[in-house]
Amino acid sequence: MEMEEEEEEEEEMMMKKTNRKMGRSPCCDKEVVKKGAWSPEEDNILVKCIQKNGHGKWRSLPKLAGLPRSHKSCRLRWVNYLCPNINRGPFSPEEKRLVVELQRVHGNRWAKIASHLPGRTDNDIKNLWNTHLKKHTEVKKEPWLLFGSTEVKQEYPFGHHTVLWPWISARLESEFMLPMDPVLVSSSSKLKPEYDYFLRLWNSEIGEKFREGVVSQSRLSQASSSIKDESTSGISMHIDPGKVLNSADSTGKQEHLICKDIQLGGSDYFNSYELDGSVDTKTQLLLDVPDDSGMDFLEEACDDVSMYLQEPI
DNA sequence: AATTGGCTCAACCGCGCTCCA
DNA sequence: GTGGAGCGCGGTTGAGCCAAT
Structure with a gap:
């Protein structure tokens, strides 16, 4: 034999x-x-x-x-x-939400999306998308359409703007990956326009407060169960000084970004990053976006977040 | 009870990428 | 540099199931 x-x-x-x-x-x-x-x-x-x-x-x-x-x-x-690793059970609401967010970030790159969902195959996710989630394509393209929906009001009782944080986090996680590509680091002009916008949003006063945990853990958990906190600061970080990245903002000015290795506190997906350098605290900066950028909804989000931060906890 | 239409998901197909001789 | 082998990926198909009529 x-x-x-x-x-x-x-x-x-x-x-x-x-x-x-x-x-x-x-x-x-x-x-x-x-x-x-x-x-x-x-x-x-x-x-x-x-x-x-x-x-x-x-x-x-x-x-x-x-x-x-x-x-x-x-x-x-x-x-x-x-394959024994495959999870053949039904998709949880959290997994579905993650697929929607990742599809928004990565497009129809099912293998890439599947890599964020242990036990799920690209085929499973593709089928899920085509059969269940595709109908939400318009909402996916325009997240602000979620504002006011019954579903969002139920899932995000502390403010419909909070629906955006997981989305923004997902975008950031993806966009920050771009400069790690040596080709892109050497040619930041290839970065997508939205990249800079998300950086500035994350880099804003609002983003800073979000990172520092002014939005408390209890509220965070309601804003997004995908983002897990380990401490009151919301996010536990380890600085990796070796990863200093460059990116150009809309004015061509170079910003230095210190990439930090994040303790995910149970989530293996939502990496977070803090920016070092010229932190602009003016919310207006966030709104300095071309009219046709498709990002107008963030203006409302910023207003909502500002109001939200002033509410007693 | 038979038919129809919609849904699900396993499986196929073809393209494109990487590796290697 | 070129072309074939091998593989992975995304799009598509179609069989089976089920609820509605």
């Missing part, structure tokens, strides 16, 4: 070497392969084969397992269904 497998592996190696020189071998897709739903027997064979040989060599796996399936089909079956 083992001898046979060794011979097969050797044959596989020989085929690989030969194919390098003789062009593409007949793809298994073109052979007679079984399509359609997988039977429990096939699942069993695939799982046993992967447990024995590991996954990664998808091309050779169908032959190894003796399955009349394409390597793509085998991979898909494992990745989307048989």
